[in-house]
Amino acid sequence: MNPTRRIIMPGPEPQPRAAVVPTNVQEHALTLPRGQTLLDAVANAVGRCPGAVLHLTGGGFGPFNYVIPALAKTPDHAAFYSDTRAPPGITQLDEARITYGTRNGEPWLHCHGFWTEADGTKSGGHVLPDLALIAQPIATQAWLTTNAAFTARHDPETNFTLFAPEPTTGQGDHLAIRLRPNQDISAALEQLCADHNIARATIRGGVASIIGAAFDDGRTAEPFATEIFIRSGEVTPHASRIDIALVNYLGEMYEGRLLRGANPVLMTAELLLHQEA
Numbered sequence: 001m002n003p004t005r006r007i008i009m010p011g012p013e014p015q016p017r018a019a020v021v022p023t024n025v026q027e028h029a030l031t032l033p034r035g036q037t038l039l040d041a042v043a044n045a046v047g048r049c050p051g052a053v054l055h056l057t058g059g060g061f062g063p064f065n066y067v068i069p070a071l072a073k074t075p076d077h078a079a080f081y082s083d084t085r086a087p088p089g090i091t092q093l094d095e096a097r098i099t100y101g102t103r104n105g106e107p108w109l110h111c112h113g114f115w116t117e118a119d120g121t122k123s124g125g126h127v128l129p130d131l132a133l134i135a136q137p138i139a140t141q142a143w144l145t146t147n148a149a150f151t152a153r154h155d156p157e158t159n160f161t162l163f164a165p166e167p168t169t170g171q172g173d174h175l176a177i178r179l180r181p182n183q184d185i186s187a188a189l190e191q192l193c194a195d196h197n198i199a200r201a202t203i204r205g206g207v208a209s210i211i212g213a214a215f216d217d218g219r220t221a222e223p224f225a226t227e228i229f230i231r232s233g234e235v236t237p238h239a240s241r242i243d244i245a246l247v248n249y250l251g252e253m254y255e256g257r258l259l260r261g262a263n264p265v266l267m268t269a270e271l272l273l274h275q276e277a
Contacts, residue, residue: 023148024172043107050149053205059138065131069225079225089118097229101150194237206230208269214262
């Protein structure tokens, strides 16, 4: 895969190429209860915090609605979403990541994950959070920001409504981040560590899309439109380890460690960097 791979966006490229806000964070182990939509359950669990990232494991949904990436049908977007998919029965969640904040002043979230449908089909993609009803409780680790808000606003570059961090008050030992398109995700995070004098950081959250994928074991995923979530990651100013799971617009699923320098962001990458002592 060409490490300089690039996708032309419908709008202008604003500077800087990353939105970054220092913040303090409160960590909580939560359980999302059955009988609520994913959106309502997360909003009720995190309360009045201005933003959060969450790691979800286990549990199930039913009814469940999601989309996967798709090719754009018009020049208004560089890529788009599939028609809504609604598998019958109970869909068992394997793992997911969430960015939580507000859209138009109301709670909203962005969720990518992998799951197993009732007929045994393995799938993944972008959960429609107000159309996914929790049928079995979901174990959740949450990192709640205290002085950075994740706010979804129209992004002229991509022509989507996307989350980005916005400051409230104070500083902190985490960075709330949104990376813009066409920059290598590893290089961008390494540079942010250098810029903020962070010797070593851990990635929390991680909802993103990249232009195909190149893995450090030599595998590549060539179809460019993807949805990914970061399973785990560590970053220093000179190196990074980012393990991801991915579904592309053909419905192909991949897991593995990204090759440094070869994985540019497609639409966005949202996450927290935690500065380690």
